[in-house]
Amino acid sequence: MGLEHFRFRAMGSPCELQLYGPSRGELEPIARRGLHEIARLEVKYSRYREDSLASAINRSAGDEQGILVDDETASLLDFAETAHRESDGRFDPTSGVLRRVWNLRSGRLPDPAALAATRRLVGWSKLRWERPRIVLPLPGMQLDFGGFVKEYAADRVASLCREASIESGLVDLGGDLAVIGPHPDGSPWRVGIRNPRRPNEAIARISLVAGGIATSGDYERCMIVDGLRYSHLLDPRTGESFRGGPASVSVSAPLCLIAGAATTIAMLHEEHESRRFLANLGLPHLLIRQDGRIEGDADRGSRARRENHEIGVPAVFGQVLGQVACVDH
Amino acid sequence: MGGGESSRRTERERASGAESVARPSRALTALTTSALAVPGLALPARADSPVEQASSSYAFSYYLEDDLESDRLAPGGGSRERYEVLTHQLDFKLPVAKRVDVGVGFLYEEMSGASPWFVQPDTTGDKRLQVMSGATIEDERYDLSADLSYYMDESKDTFSAGFSKERDYFSVHGGLGTERSFADKNTTFSASGAFSYDWIEPTDADLFAERPSAGERWSVDLFTGLSQILSRASAVQGTINYKHSDGYLSDPYKAIRGFSSGDTVVSDRRPDQKDQLSLLLRYRHHFEPVTGSLHLDYRLYVDTWAVTSHTVELAWHQNLFGFLTIVPGVRYYSQSKADFYETLLLAGTVESTPGDRSSDYRLSPYGAISGKVKAEVALEDVLDYQPGGKLESIGFTGGLDLFVAFSYERYFSDGNFGLVSVGDEDEAPGLVNFQVFAVTLTGRF
C-alpha cells in the first residue's frame, strides 16, 4: 500500500489529493471521481458562470416568487443561516455584492454613495429563506456561495473517497483540507500553517487524524491606500474592510465546512475577541496575531510546533497560493 | 500556546460583563448539526487498522531488593543481600499485509542473589526470622513471544505464542484473542483464551530429599473484557480473568520448619490444582484545562488457595510543553494468606496431617505500598531519510519519531500495611522492599 499524489488546479487554487492505495492505477478512477465532484460544484455554485444555479438564484433577485432549490443547496443554505445567526451576522453570503464596490486592484477606496447603495443589498435578514424556496426581494441582491463551497467540496471529495473504500488520505483544495482517514498506521497528517508574512514558510504544524482544517488570512489580497492596509475581508455588518483582526486563523473541525465558517467568523473579530470566540467555540485552533505571535490550543491531542527557521512549505500545501502583494510589515 | 489559559481568562471576562463576541459553544453544536444535515457528507467511524509504520521499543531495567533487615535474619541464616535483576526487553511491530500486522518480543534477564528458604523462630519463640538460601543464585531468563493480528472494520483477531526459558524451567504458551467494537467504537468487547505448559527441573534435586527432580504443570487462561467510552474525555474498562492450573505448583526451593520429634525442615508443598479469578476495573479521565490525565485501576483477586487481594493504582499523566510527560503514581496492595500458609509447622502438625504447607512470604498476609515516577520525552521527526524499497515494504516511512522515558519505583511491603492486621506469628520475615530503575526507548520508523 503506497501513497499517491494527484495534483491539479480547481476553484482558482492549486489542489492535491493524497491517497493510500494498492497502486496508482487503482487510485486514478477514484481521484477522477473526486475531480468530477469538484467540477460539478464549481459549475453549480460559481457566480461567474451563466449556467450555474448560483447565477439563476441571483438573476431571480427582485422576483417575489424567488426560486426553488434542491436538497443539497437547501442544506447549504440552512448551514449558512445557522452560521449567520451564531456569528451575529459576520458570516453572510449576501455580502458578495460588496466586491463590486471594493476593487482591491484599483488602489482606491469605494465611492461612499456607491458603498451606501450596495450596503442596502447586504444582509441575510433581508432575504427570505423558507426551505425549499429562496427569495431575494431587492433587485441586485446576490448570494455568494464562494465563502464556503470550497470547504464543502473538500468534505465531499473526502466522503466520496471513503465510499470508494479509501481508508487513508487527505484532500487539499488550496489550503482547505479534509482528512479521508489518518495514515494506515493511525498516525495523523501533519499540516503546516502558512506564515502570513512569509507564505513560503510554515509557522506552526497541526496534527490531524480526522475532520478538516481551514485557514483564513488577511494576506491573500489587500490594497494600501494612504498608508493604511485594507484587506479583502469585508464586514457584512458595515460594508467596510475589517480592521483590527488577526493576521490568520486556522481551525480544525469535524468537517472542513465547519472549519471554514469558523475561520471566516474569527477573522471578523478584533484580535482579543477573536481569541475569546475561538476559545468559546471549543475547536482546536491557531490564531496568528498581527505582531506574529501565535495563540490557540491546536495541540489538544496533537501537537503544534513553531517553525522558526527556513523549512519550506510542507508537502500538503503544494504550491504557494497567489501573491502577497501588499506585505508592508 | 495556551488554550487553557485563554479559556480561564474567558471566564473572568465573561463574568465582568464583556460582550459583543459570538455566543458560546452551543454554536459549535448548532454548526455541526446543520453541517451534518447536508446530504452526502458521511463521516467515517475510524476503524482500527494495522500498523503501517514499523516501530520498535527497547527497555532496560534494574531491579534491586533491599537487604534483609538484620533483625529479621536468623543467626547463621545466610546472606542478607537479596535479589537483583537486570532486564533487557526488545519489541517490534511490523506490517506484513494490508490487514495484518506482526509483533515480536524478546526478553533477556540476569538474576542473582539469595532468596528466602525457610523461617525459624527466634530465641524467645515469638518472633519469626528468615533463613536465606545457601548459595547465591545466578540465573538467566530468555523469553520470546510473537503475535499476529488480523484486522476487519469492527474487529481484530490475534494469535499469539511464545516460550520462556531459565536454567531450571521451560514454558511454552499459545493463545487466541478477539476484539469487537460496537456503537461507533464507543463500546469494545474482547475475549481471549490461552494455554501454557511448563517443565521444571529444580537444580540440586539430589541434595535435598524432598526436592523433586522434575515437575510439570499446565494452565488454561480465559479472559473477557468490556471497554466503554463515557464522554469525550473519559472511558471505563472492566475485565475478568480466570485461570486454572494443574500439576506441580509448589516452590522446590522453599521449605518449612517443623517441630515435633526434633527439628525437621520439610519441603514446600502446595495443592496440585489452583483456580484464580481476577476482576479489574479501570478508569481514565482527561482534564483539558491542565492537559493532564488521571488513571485509576482497581483489581480484586480471589483463588482456591484462599488468597484474596485488593490492588488500587492511581497515576497522573501531566503533559508539559507538548513534548514532556511526567507521570507520578502510587499503588496500594493488600493480600490475605493462603489457607496452607504457616511460618512454622508446630507440634502435631507435621506427621499427623501431611497436608499442604508453605512458609513462602508471597502467600503470607501483608500489604504493600509503592510510589513511582516516570518522565517521558517525545521527539518527533528527529531524523529524515530515504528508505529503500525493501525497508519500505516492512513499514519504514522515512521519518523517525523517538520517545525516551525514565522511571523509578520504590516498593515497601509489611504485615501491618494490609487491610487486616497481622500477628507476629503470621507475618513473614522475608517480606521484600525493592527499587526499580528503568529506561525505555521507542522508535517509529
Add this chain to the structure above:
Amino acid sequence: MRIRIRSSRLILSLPILFALAATGCAKVSPWERDLLARRDMSWEPDSLEAKRESHIYFSKEASMPGGSGGGGGCGCN
C-alpha cells in the same frame, strides 16, 4: 472449586452495572475522539513497562495480573 468469595454479590452485579453505565452514556462521535486518542488516555500507554511491572508484581505477590490473558509464567523465586 473452593473459592471463598465474600464479595460474590459484588462480582455478579458488575456486568449489570456495566450494561447500565453503557446505556446511560452519551455516544461520542468519531470526530470528538481527539482527547481519547491521546497516548496518556490509552489503557496501557507503555506496553514494555506494563509487561515488566506485571511480571515483577506477579513474581513477588500472590495475585494474577488482571489484564489480557495469555503469556507464560516463570519459575520466579
